[in-house]
Amino acid sequence: MEKLTDLKHGLEETWHSLGEGWRSFRERTSGALTRFTPSTRGKASSEVAAEASAASLAPADFPSANWALLAGDVFEDSDKFVVRLEIPGLDKQDVDIEVRNDVLIVRGEKRYEQESSSGQYRVRQCAFGSFHRSIPLPLPVLADKTSASYRNGVLRIDLPKAEHARGRRIEVRGE
Structure with missing residues (x-):
């Protein structure tokens, strides 16, 4: 016992x-796990239905191709925050960036590119469609001075801190 x-x-x-x-x-x-929703922009309803049907019949859809990890870093120095997101396979015009109420919002769309008209997928893990990612910022930033660049699949966003959020070092003088 x-x-x-x-x-x-x-x-x-x-x-x-x-x-x-x-x-x-x-x-x-x-925060990094992001849902991709199927895009219907520029497609006829019959195309969307055919893609959905084909996707449901694919032999290896595990894990689901509707979720993806958008790895990111948030770095802070005395003047700014730098946010880096890995979003390979996008063009810079497919990304929309907004700062609202001390939250950085990144939206985008990764378009599906078919390799060939014949054959079938055996493994399908890449996510396609629209995505939305919200990153809370610890301090207020100057949204109008925010800048962004995209290179080699990495989106870099520089967010200058608001003047009152930066703080101020006060030097103590001796007698």
């Missing part, structure tokens, strides 16, 4: 540890 109790206790500890690990993983990645 004692061994059964020990086994039960060990399983409970393992289950708790797994649960904590998943919670931690979700918390750390929740």
Whole structure:
């Protein structure tokens, strides 16, 4: 009976540890996991229906191609925040950036490019369609002075801090 109790206790500890690990993983990645919604811009309804039907019949759709990790960094120095997002496969005109209420909002659309008219996918993990990513900023920024550049699949956004958010160093003078 004692061994059964020990086994039960060990399983409970393992289950708790797994649960904590998943919670931690979700918390750390929740901001980077982004949902892509199918784009219907410029397509006839029959094309959209055909793509949806073909996608549902694909032999290897795991994991879902509607979610993707948009890895990003937020760096801060005394004057600005620098946000870097990895969004390969987009053209700069496919990205829209907005600052609203101390939140950086990045929207975009990754268009589907079919490799060939014959054959089928065996693995399909790339996400396509529209996406929306909100990044809360810890301090107010000057939205009208924000600049952005896109190079080698990396979007860089420089957000100068508002004057009152920068703080001011006060030097102590001696007698």
